[in-house]
Amino acid sequence: MDTRNPDETEQPGTAVNPDRRDFLNALAGAAFAVAAVGSIAVTVEYLSPNVLFEPPTNFRIGPPENFALDSVTYLPEQQVYIVREPAGFTVISAICTHLGCITQWSEDINMIACPCHGSRFRKNGSVEHGPAPSPLPHFLIGLTSDGNLTVDKLTIVPPTQVFKA
Amino acid sequence: MSASLQSTLKGFCNNRVWRSIFRRAPARTNRTRSIAIFGNLFLHALPVKVREKSLRVRATYYLGSFSFFLFVVLTLTGIMLMFYYHPAAPKAYNDMKDLRFVVSEGIFLRNLHRLAAQAMVLAVFWHMFHVFYRGGYKPPHEFNWVIGVVLLLLTLFLSYTGYLLPWDQLAFWAITVGTNIISYIPILGKPTRFLLLGGHEIGENALLRFFVLHCVILPLAMIVLIALHFWRIQKDGGLTIRESDERK
Structure with a gap:
């Protein structure tokens, strides 16, 4: 059914007015689409928190003397292992690369073990057996001018990189 | 009289x-x-x-009705539990303990909610299998089958979001594992996990988000889709009647 105003169709066959209607419809449709995409974008933005009350990713762990030679120290708040070997220090993530459970250093088997699905890692973070798909990442460790070790969990370093303190 | x-x-x-x-x-x-x-x-x-044949127990085993009945039970017991539950750490765990040991009838309501939730997952799956083996996904019922699949997913999401709310060790590690599975989705996985948890790890934000999903967003979606699901049965011409039913 043609619901157009008779005034608009005074000159049949020119097809000027239907074009204008199509154009305005497309314009309105585009405006609604932009508004819809914008609403979704600001909703996602609103739902992404800007401030998080989580443990810092960059932290001090005290002077090197605190860690005995050939020891593995677990820091519960930061969820990392500080490994000190004759070659130097390495810092390894304590979060299992399989599904995110907290692993445990086991002195008896000289291994890092995950309680959830049985993954095992060696002291250098490499996988002894699965289901973990990848080794535990190593984090950057350094020394401040006043003699404190610092760890940066946002910087992942190759497992061969050892910090000589 | x-x-x-x-x-x-x-x-x-x-x-x-x-x-x-x-x-x-x-x-x-x-x-x-x-x-x-x-x-x-x-x-x-x-x-x-309705046709007399679709009222027979064998036609449906009333599995859809039973799923809906469990949803009503879950809504009522869930509302009752909300009167004593704060979605905040570590209060949530203490509230759950209070519901079990201090609040009158608390243990009854909590267990009814928990058992009905487990029964609902079973009932929805059973309903789905039954509809599938009767060919209930075939035209003209295809769209209602798709709504049913979404309802199954909503049931599982409700079950999953409710799992975190007791805020005990089981809840914490189940959600740790579950949300890490989400982060395996290519590209979108990690942002989805971040939005779902409201952070990088499971904390107060995650508890509150799961509470809102569990108590508001998912039940509302569920109610709308259940209404659509029931209405479509009628619009699609009633339940599927098999030829073997007709011959009897």
């Missing part, structure tokens, strides 16, 4: 208040019964007449 009781009842129904609520006289013919269903806000989505 004695004559005096009947006249009392008649007087009860025959006054301004009653007639202002119920717009029609009692339905006594097929036509007025149909009109009563059509004209009722709550019943108009349901069929006025």
Whole structure:
């Protein structure tokens, strides 16, 4: 059914007015689409928190003397292992690369073990057996001018990189 | 019934208040019964007449109705539990313990909610298998089958979001593992996990988000889709009747 105003169709066959209607419809449709995409974008933005009350990713762990030679120290708040070997220090993530459970250093088997699905890692973070798909990442460790070790969990370093303190 | 009781009842129904609520006289013919269903806000989505064969226990085992009944039980017990539950760490865990050991009838309501939730997952799966083996996904029921699949997913999401709320070790590690599975989705996985948890790890934000999903967003989606699901059964011409049913 043609619901157009008779005034608009005074000159049949020119097809000027239907074009204008199509154009305005497309314009309105585009405006609604932009508004819809914008609403979704600001909703996602609103739902992404800007401030998080989580443990810092960059932290001090005290002077090197605190860690005995050939020891593995677990820091519960930061969820990392500080490994000190004759070659130097390495810092390894304590979060299992399989599904995110907290692993445990086991002195008896000289291994890092995950309680959830049985993954095992060696002291250098490499996988002894699965289901973990990848080794535990190593984090950057350094020394401040006043003699404190610092760890940066946002910087992942190759497992061969050892910090000589 | 004695004559005096009947006249009392008649007087009860025959006054301004009653007639202002119920717009029609009692339905006594097929036509007025149909009109009563059509004209009722709550019943108009349901069929006025059904085939006798679709009322047989074997036709459905009432699995859909049973799933819906469990959803109603879960809604009612869930609302009751919300009166004593704060979605905040570590209060949530203490509230759960209080519900079990301090609040009158708390342990009954909590266990009813938990068991009904587990039963609902079973009932929805069973309903789905039954519909599948009867060919209920075939035309003209394809769209209602798709709604049913979404309802199954909503049931699982409700089950999953409810799992975190007791805020105990089981809840914490189950959600740790579950949300890490989400982060394996290519590209979108990690942002989805971040939005779902409101952070990088499971904390207060995650508990509150799961609470809102569990108590508001998912149940509302569920109610809308359940209504659509019931209405489509009628619009698609009733339940699937197999040829083997017809021959009997």
